[in-house]
Amino acid sequence: MPPAGAASTVAPRAGDEYGGIRKITLRKESAVCRVYAPRGGARPSSLMNSLIVVCCLISLVASLALASEATKTQQLFDEEYRPQDSRHFSIQASHTFSPNTEKQFDLAYADGTELKGFNANDIVHLGNFHGMAPFGVITDCNSPDFNGVDGILGFGLPKPGMEGRELPRPILWALTDKGETHSNAQELTRKFSFFSTDTAAELQLGGYDPATCTDLMMYTPSLSSTDFIVGVTSLMYGHPGRTDHVELLKFNNPSGGEYLPAIMDSGTSCLVIPGDRLGGKLANNPFNDFTDLWDEDTSFWVTIGGKVFEIPYHSWFLAETNQTCVQPSPAGMQGLLIGDVFFREYMVEFDMADELRPIIGIARLNKQYNPVSSNELGYFKLQQAPRQKLQLLKGEETMYPAEHSTRLDEVDQIPISNKKGTQYFMDLAIGSPQQKFTVIFDTGSAVFGVFTVKKDLPVDVARDLEASSSFRTTTQIDRMNTLMQWQFDSGSGPGAAARDATLDVARSGQAGSLAVASQELEQVSAQGVSVGEGGAVSGGV
Secondary structure (H helix, E strand, O other), X not given: OOOEOOOEEOOXXXXXXXXXXXXXXXXXXXXXXXXXXXXXXXXXXXXXXXXXXXHHHHHHHHHHHHHHHHHHHHHHOOOOOOHHHOOOOOOOOOOOOEEEEEEXXXXXXXXXXXXXXXXXXXXXXEOOEEEEEEEEEEEEEOOHHHOOOOEEEEOOOOOOHHHHHHOOOOHHXXXXXXXXXXXXXXXXXXXXXXXXXXXXXXXXXXXXXXXXEOOOOEEEEOOOOOOOEEEEXXXXXXXXXXXXXXXXXXXXXXXXXXXXXXXEOOOEOOEEEOOOOHHHOEXXXXXXXXXXXXXXXXEEEXXXXXXXXXXXXXXXXXXXOOEEOEEEOOOOOOOEEEOHHHHOOEEEEEEOOOOOOOEEEEEEEXXXXXXXXXXXXXXXXXXXXXXXHHOOOOOOOOXXXXXXXXXXXXXXXXXXXXXXXXXXXXXXXXOOOOEEEEEEEEOOOOOEEEEOOHHHOOHHHHHHHHHHHHHOOEEEEOOOHHHHOOEOOOOEOOOXXXXXXXXXXXXXXXXXXXXXXXXXXXXXHHOOEEEOHHHOEEEOO
16 A cells, blocks of 8 residues: 655645645546438438437446546546556466455555455465465556555554455464464464664564664553554654653643554554544644644654653654655544654564454664665564563553563564655565565555456456456555544544453553553663663663
8 A cells, every 4th residue: 555644845834635635637538429310311210319319328428437437546646557567466377376256355545546356365475484375366456656566565453344354364364373284484473573764674573683672672552453553642842952842742631541542554654643633632733733843853752651752853854855754634533643754763563472462562773783685584582572461451551671581583584675764665475486576565454465467367267256246345445444433432442342351451450550560660770771761761682
């Protein structure tokens, strides 16, 4: 999916439209209906006249419908999708390919992108791991954001409802499912880590390389079982080293437990903050306040689980293009999107070992670490997320430091190419023999698919698709959808029912967990890791 939160110009204006649609003029040829009289000058009968009129009307309506659809597509994008720029999966070339034509998809994204196709299974090679896995065979696309790439690989969580039923199981889940005899990833821990630099990025499967961090990994449970969501209790803005820091999240009638959900998403380029008062939850408009305060050499300080993480000026201001990578959220969105501006400063681990309770880890990125240029498989004695302590939390209150472990974890390091800090690409292979592809990497969705040439589909596959096409439904893919539906009065969002069924903990119990967290931090500090003002963590691992 194309990245959300595209960069805005310097010193943004209040009310700038989020993800504005680019429009161009499409020249439409007029539909013309000509009536030809029979030879000899005879006039057509009244019945013939009526039939001609009806036929003309039908032709006119059809022409207008086609023109309208073409206009709609052209208005969304200022250039066409060029399939000739992409590599396409050849079904006939793989002897392990197995189609699932009963599951067809029509994915509609918030920016107008549409992907159509069907599900299939084949051997997927990802880094040093491979196995029989489901993926989408994309037959139709309308977005120029896919020009020059061969598909998309989403590392998001399995989705509920129609999206979860119709789309292939997320790749990391499929490769690590127990009992999958064709996979060599059975012992791989179901988690991954990701970070970015200005010129490159790296995906690490199974954990993280400690050399990528300069301090201790801090963990907090996700607020949702369907998206990587953390609770943000504060967003400050100002100059580092000065006393001019201003709170951008001014909650109405604060009682001490207020927070906003925030999706951690590599598919979002920028930091997306509320562009209104969230129906009265806030006493201010955060984006407007930021606009008024905008200045060079300033930072954001976002508080997640009681820990403060700085997003410095060089991360959210793109000097190369002279753009500010901060955006207002669309109307109705009840939180934030924390995009690539954060991943350029921190290593983020996404732990999915517990399907109902994902865990998110954050540690400061070691800027001296150079991302790998080719796949590397390593074994590290990693500190682990403190799962028992995290089970006591709703998620927005606190973070726990990692616990010591003697386990040796297998970590596969995969290079990611970085397109000006706004889009990420990685290589993989599908089929037997292997067919190589470069795909968009996205932590905000679970969509995995590569393109194929529709007219080159095998006859039996095309026939089966035609026979079952009437069962295809359109699925809306929108990384903001969860935040659009977030319910603060219950302290939860979509997918939280399953979470709360296993984690029915009262606030009184959480107070105790905060005390335990404080003791843990004191122990960590004694081990040489300092805890700074506001809970910011620094030091060596």
